[in-house]
Amino acid sequence: MSIQQFIKPFIFLGLVVNILHAQEKIDYKFDFGTGKLVKGYTPILSTDVYTKEKGYGFDFDSKVEAVDGRAKNFLTPHPVKSAGPFYFSIAVPEGNYKITVRLGDPKNAASCTIKAESRRLMLENVKTAAGQSLIKTFIVNVKDKHIANGELVSLKPRELNKLDWDDKLTLEFDGQAALQALEISKVEDQVTVFLAGNSTVVNQDDEPWASWGQMIPRFFKPGVAIANHAESGLTLGSFLASKRLTKILSIMKPGDYLFIEFGHNDQKDQGPNDGAFKSYTKRLKTFISEVKKKGGIPVLLTSTSRRSFGPDGKIVNSLGDFPAAARKVADEEKVALIDLNAMTTILFNALGEEASKKAFVHYPANSYPGQDKALADNTHFNPYGAYEIAQCVILGIKEQKLGIARYLVNDLPEFDPSKPDKPANWHWPESPKSTMVKPDGN
Template sequence: MSIQQFLKSFVVLGLLTNLSQAQQKTNYKFDFGPGKVAQGYTQVLPTDTYSKEKGWGFDFDSKVNAEDNGGKNYLTSDLVKSDKPFYFSVSLPEGNYKVTVTLGDPKNAALTTVKAESRRLMLENIKTTAGQSLSKTFVVNIKDKNIIGGQVVGLKPRELTKLDWDDKLTLEFDQQTALQAIEITKAEDQVTVFLAGNSTVVNQDDEPWASWGQMIPRFFKPGVAIANHAESGLTLGSFAGSKRLTKILSIMKPGDYLFVEFGHNDQKEKGPDDGAYKSYTERLKNFIRETRKKGGIPVVVTSTSRRSFGPDGKIVNSLGDFPEAARKVAAEEKVALIDLNAMTTTLFNALGEEPSKKAFVHYPANSYPGQDKALADNTHFNPYGAYEIAQCIILGIKEQKLSIAKYLVNDLPKFDPAKPDDVNNWHWPESPKSSVVKPDGN
């Protein structure tokens, strides 16, 4: 085969792939339970397990029970529930999707938390009384590694098994959920907020690890989609080098946002041209420049503080000049700055040296399966810590008067980093999967 023939076949293959994606179904309406099926909906029974051929179903060995309580409303008179968290997946191409879940039990009160993909928090503690049905809508971004023109994102081995990078939308429901219906609709009109960052931003798959990027969807109504492209261990340079910035720019629309938080791993680069005011500054300016070329809105986010307390019992800066360099770039380039480094310093000081461990991955041995040694990590957050830091980001969005602030949820919690939420009053239904492996980065 000649080079010309090879290139022609490559282009044709790409066109066929794009055509296949374009033809793939993107709208679904599911009615859960054994009762009569609501018009226009597809019935889902406990035996409907996910397969690629069918394209939808209960996933990851989920076991649910179904109930039919009778009644004239076919959509809400039957349901499924479980005594364990359960998963439901639907095969979908890349894009933003509005997901409406109908929750409720004719006989019992329920409290529901919904996560999507790699433990992204979508709905938190949704209460329904006995006999009440409630519909809630949120937006989930689905991404893949393909880039227009035949390039692909250079994924790490651990990412190959992440729910964030597979070919389906996966919803996780906690064990208190009474699920009556799901409706999924492709949503082309959302403002997409892309996240570029490291392990403090990425969607962590496994308990007890978590980052602010997977908590922030909970705080937005439809109108905004969070597309988290962060990955553990990355710097500005390796993020761009693995074509993650190229991927974002290839699908960015005018008016979309790019939040950029790096510094923890950039700090470890020791080449002659590395440093806060050299390669870090130059690369950060390039992210801003390239985003603006696409009509996007860049936002600089300073690095989260580490849990690094000094002799006086107060946080000391362990990130060198990197937070200040980010502030300087934001000022010079006239872009919005969310000073997460300052806010997390305030947050950890407010918690105190010993209590702040409750925001990080500090757990005694045998807290999780296979964990024969204590976990003591002063960089990476647990779900409570990630939730508090996501609220810092939300506070920054409001303070910077970003246009996406109008899409914040109506029940937005009041938050002050100097007065953090009481961890004892915070509820997080743990996901089934856990890991003792520390994420890349420090």
């Protein structure tokens, strides 16, 4: 066999791979509202509803209308607005996407908060003056359950209806959002920060539940993509068994990160080899070892404190030896540690026993549709609590001098867990969907 005959199949395979990569290139440009179409943009009218056949459009019964007015610096003279939250979806494959939005109302001042997929906070309270046009860019990670070797992530029934796991990218526009244009491009040059954890980390779909993992994207500018693979009720063991670590490793690039926070549910494992310094420690080391093999950077986080006040009005540790075990593993394996347990203890003590309820899912009856009983959960956070804890994580990133700190937003808020934001001064425009069903976990 000649050398040409030998290498011919490999050349063909290389061409196929290149073609597939070329097919992965995705760019959309949407011009919203009526008026003269901007060259290179796809027009989107208020009546353009998402369908699988078309692959983009307003979603979830969104009601929008074009704003009547003109401004010299506007890309389109008639942006769209809505009296309430509205959704726009685009069918895209798994990957990281750069999203560029052009916001502003030609006649009125406006403010806009943008969430992606399962209520991930991307932009917070972006204000525009009347006639002002403002461009903002952020990164959204889109994931699916498929693993390169033909395996699948084993999803829980509740995950089957989550926006995080469907076949499209969904943006939620809240506040008085006036949307002029939207650009979406698939990008390969982002540092991906994968999150592994439980209900204190996962992107919660419904009000009033929230976790720090869905708030942290707000604090990063392009350069970093947050890929949250956490799920309620999981332990290190069940995260492994459901092939979530396998999934992460299958798409991890050298230089990507894995943030690991477990402990709340691991406490329930009662086998002879279970415990903080047994199976928990062993599994943490497995996570670290496997990430390092991929050229990734593992980061351990101790578990968030529960709202567990003692007789003296101070937080009592309800997590046993698990925070200490995580600290010990980080020291032995020479990996970065963000001590969320210590920081959230300071945070909740600073708020105090009564005011700390404002950080958790504590609501009187009838606060939400169909809620005939009070909610009093001392483990799971509401959006305010999740936001404060996300700021703890950001503080830890800075203190540990992680490389991704250079991608923190320029308007990063000053934060000290001993001086938390006042709940009354913090605003979260609620999403339309709510549930009274408590997330898995304790």
